[in-house]
Amino acid sequence: MAELILNNVSKHYGNSAAVRQLSLTLPKGEFIALLGPSGCGKTTTLRMLAGFETLTEGEILRDGHCLARPGWQVPTEARNIGMVFQSYALWPHMSVAENVGYPLRHRGIRGQDYQRRVQEALAIVQLESLAERMPQDLSGGQRQRVALARCLVTEPDVVLLDEPLANLDRHLRASMEESFREFHQRTGATLVYVTHDQSEAMSLADHIAVMQQGELVQWATPETLYQHPRTEWIASFIGQGSILQVPAIPAGQQLSGEDLRQLSRGIASGKSALDKNHSDKTTAVLIRPEHIRLHTSDTLLNDLSTDNPLQGRVQRSVFRGERHEIALQLDNGSLLTAYHHQAIAPGSQVLLQVLQGWSLESAA
Structure with missing residues (x-):
């Protein structure tokens, strides 16, 4: 588990500001949602946490140690942060087990430790019986669970999820919501979940950061956002x-x-x-x-x-x-x-x- 702090973080692309002076503390072990309409800056924020984007202003801290500031950052592979993409990003020529184990092989882990960690990750997402199948033989929900297991196998402190249910139909989204909930309970990792779907955020998150036009407009529990929104825009967006x-x-x-x-x-x-x-x-x-x-x-x-x-x-x-x-x-x-x-x-x-x-x- 890790606490993440974003301190006056901004990201500019030329003259356009994707994120503006975002200050936010993400508590250890919580399920946190970044919620807002398309173009509000939530995915850019996630990519800065992962190290895929540099900062224009501000700093990102993990447990008091600086992860990133303008002109300098800890490399993505050294952050012990896992990420699950909307597109699954599975290797089509590798089996389920091989896809899950790929990050371990990249780190030089082999033998019994490799096998144990792959099996444990597959067990958490309930895919042990499908270890030898190929990605094209899986449903959308199963592919998403493979992507989750591949993230989990490296035992990250933080898991970032970028609209992971956007490509699934309503039935599979409901099933995967329960999978994410169980995953969080079993691992205790800090989860940061990006979505534009307020029902997903409300049902999953401990706290929600609502973003609009690159800025944080309210940080609260789902209950507080629903009952006591700050502005008319938030009231219309939530429920x-x-x-x-x-x-x-x-x-x-x-x-x-x-x-x-x-x-x-x-x-x-x-x-x-x-x-x-x-x-x-x-x-x-x-x-x-x-x-x-x-x-x-x-x-x-x-x-x-x-x-x-x-x-x-x-x-x-x-x-x-x-x-x-x-x-x-x-x-x-x-x-x-x-x-x-x-x-x-x-x-x-x-x-x-x-x-x-x-x-x-x-x-x-």
């Missing part, structure tokens, strides 16, 4: 939710009880950013679908527990398996997404109660 503009309130505030009753009165009165004639300052508030209670005509009399219900019209109802996703438009023009146990016909009028909200920082 589902609706953004309402309400009369100005402090950012970073959990809204419930009387706060929500006042919020509902403000929305109902039309004092929102959607009202072009209203010039007062506003604050963006995140409302997750599970924090909206709908009251349809058949339940209203039995389940109306708020004195300030909002009125809305159903725009569409989409069946999602375990629930229906309801798109609503409020009387003042605001849009909301809610969940309900049954379909509601488009055009239906409903009353709704907001149970919880979170105020966000301004875009500036």
Whole structure:
């Protein structure tokens, strides 16, 4: 296990900055995700950790020792860092066992130690029975596990994974997520996992670094990112939710009880950013679908527990398996997404109660 520290790290390509003054501490033994859209700098960051890219500014430390700074760096092969690529990068003329053992042969390891380490690596990814097969005879998920075993065989302190599930279908991605989770639990290595898929990051990582345009915009646990995102962009990128503009309130505030009753009165009165004639300052508030209670005509009399219900019209109802996703438009023009146990016909009028909200920082 190793702790990695990125201290004001930047990477420029000509006049273009791929990563800007990134400062981040990656704790020992954690599963860490670098999450963001294409072009946000997450893969460049991973390649700097691996030693494939030089630094323009800043430094990278491992356990207090410098790995890289402008003009100098520890060679990739001397970092004891393993990497799993999106493309698998398996040798087609080598068997599974030979592919896994290739890094050991490159280091001059032979004999019983070689055989033992190859077998142990294959056992961790549950591929012992396929040791003699060729890569072309394997499924996509099996090839990815071979790439993982090849990384593991050198017993690295840190494992870097560059969008390893991007080439797999949904079923195989779910299976491989469990493989990565088990791999982390068994090895205790520090894992740094690059992905643009927020569901992967949320289900696997202990902490997530969300990146946008080369910069770190939030570092938090998956639960904190979902419940308490900093900005409107993060709130829209992580999970589902609706953004309402309400009369100005402090950012970073959990809204419930009387706060929500006042919020509902403000929305109902039309004092929102959607009202072009209203010039007062506003604050963006995140409302997750599970924090909206709908009251349809058949339940209203039995389940109306708020004195300030909002009125809305159903725009569409989409069946999602375990629930229906309801798109609503409020009387003042605001849009909301809610969940309900049954379909509601488009055009239906409903009353709704907001149970919880979170105020966000301004875009500036």
